[in-house]
Amino acid sequence: MKLDQVWEKLSGKKGGFKDLDEEHKYKERGKAMLRRVMDHPGPLLNLAVKIKESLPYFWLSEEENIILCGKIDWLEYLKEADGIHIIDFKTSKKEETGESLQLPIYHLLVARCQKRPVAKASYWYLDFSDLPKEKDLPDVTKAETKLLDIGRKIKLARKLERFECPNxxxxxxxxxxxxxxxxxxxxxxxxxxxxxxxxxxxxxxxxxxxxxxxxxx
Structure with a gap:
């Protein structure tokens, strides 16, 4: 299995494991997730969309030199709608909260970096679910406004070298x-x-x- 080859590079302390027993537990969990996807490929059997850029990005504000970029796990092509289904693979045991910015970021990237409309978006919890779980599509305009505001705060903090935790x-x-x-x-x-x-x-x-x-x- 290719996982074994990749795993060797992050074995032991490099992977954050305290001992062999703990490492074995996490490796077996990873294998179980891969088996789940292989046994229940679902949307992975359908056509997919690939954005040309290896790291999709667009300007949140060219004037302020603020860019949003990120890699998206999977884009399923929906033939009937000529649209896109965003799928984000999750390996955690907990579901994402409504406050997560991940889908808004992905939605913005897909909407701005290619021409087909985003028809739906889902999280696929590989640890316990055989199929992706669809979520409500975030409002693109509101997401862009919120992310630009966060980008401005990050830019200012870096400029002032003053990093204050919101907590x-x-x-x-x-x-x-x-x-x-x-x-x-x-x-x-x-x-x-x-x-x-x-x-x-x-x-x-x-x-x-x-x-x-x-x-x-």
């Missing part, structure tokens, strides 16, 4: 691991592209998630 001093699941690494609590285990990879022990991130033994960034 305040208590931090959040995104800030706390980085702060732990900055304090020297992380163990560097490798590099991914141009980024250093660290692993944190559970004690360092107790505030974040009691269900995981380690956290990799």
């Amino acid at each position: 305040g001093k208590s931090g959040c699941i995104h800030c706390l691991p980085l702060e732990s690494v900055a304090r020297g609590e992380g163990e560097k285990v490798g590099e991914m592209g141009h980024r250093d990879t660290y692993i944190l022990e559970k004690e360092s991130i107790q505030e974040i998630d009691d269900t995981e033994d380690s956290f990799i960034i």
Whole structure:
């Protein structure tokens, strides 16, 4: 299985695993997800759409130099509507909340980077579902306004070099691991592209998630 070849590159601490038993558990879970898709391919058997750019992007604001970009898991072609079904594969055990910006981002990218209309969008929870779960299509105009506002805040924070967590001093699941690494609590285990990879022990991130033994960034 190709998974075994890919897995070797992220085995052990590079993958955030504390021991062989934990690694085996996650690997078997990954294999189960792949088997689920192979046994129930559903929309993957239909025609698909590929956006020409390897990394689809468009200008949220060319004047302000703010770009939105991202890769989309799967675009099913719907022949009758000559439209597109956005499918986002999920490996988590929990369903996405209504506050997630993922589908709005995908909807915007697909709408702006090719000509066919977006007919529907779904999450496919590979851990427990044989078929994608359709969601209401987000309002493109509202999504673009919201994302542009977020982009402006990020740009300003980078310019001022002032990164304040919306949760305040208590931090959040995104800030706390980085702060732990900055304090020297992380163990560097490798590099991914141009980024250093660290692993944190559970004690360092107790505030974040009691269900995981380690956290990799």
